[in-house]
Amino acid sequence: MENFNLKIGMKSKIEIIVKQKDTAEEFGSGGVKVLATPLMIGLMEKAAMEAVDPHLPTGLATVGTNVNVSHLGATPVDMKAYATAELIDINGKKLTFKVEAFDEKEMIGKGTHDRYIIDLEKFISKAISK
Structure with a gap:
């Protein structure tokens, strides 16, 4: 299987300023005005995607x-x-990634994330035909 020009160690970083729309309260994942867990996970996924997709x-x-x-x-x-x-x-x-998240004071999240390489046309076609 070809490696698609990808190499172990490829990295990316995604940064935001937390706004009210990003909070657990707004997201519906909790009742507090802090960064929502689903949004933190989304940032991790986006960082992984941007490390390899280009x-x-x-x-x-x-x-x-x-x-x-x-x-x-x-x-x-x-x-x-x-x-x-x-x-x-x-x-x-x-593809397996080590993912971490930080704010201005500390590490706020860590773990792993898997992604699969897909053929976009076939993937979309299959999804539409369901």
């Missing part, structure tokens, strides 16, 4: 299939938060 041939992309993370700290509104992803394993079309 290096794939035209017509290929990745989709998330597994997330195993812990949310370790609360990040208030107006504080900077960021997520990092590092490609740690390539097994055919399955």
Whole structure:
């Protein structure tokens, strides 16, 4: 199986300033005004995607299939938060990333995330035909 020009160690970082719309209260995942866990996970997934997708041939992309993370700290509104992803394993079309999230004071999340390389046209066609 080809490696699609991907290499262990590829990395990306996604940064935001937490706004009210990003909170658990707004997201419906809790009643507090801190960064929502689903949003933190989304940042981790986006970092993983951006680490590899630009290096794939035209017509290929990745989709998330597994997330195993812990949310370790609360990040208030107006504080900077960021997520990092590092490609740690390539097994055919399955990619595994180490993901971490931080705010201005501490690590707020960590874990792993799997993505699979897909043919976009075939994937969309299959999804539409359901």
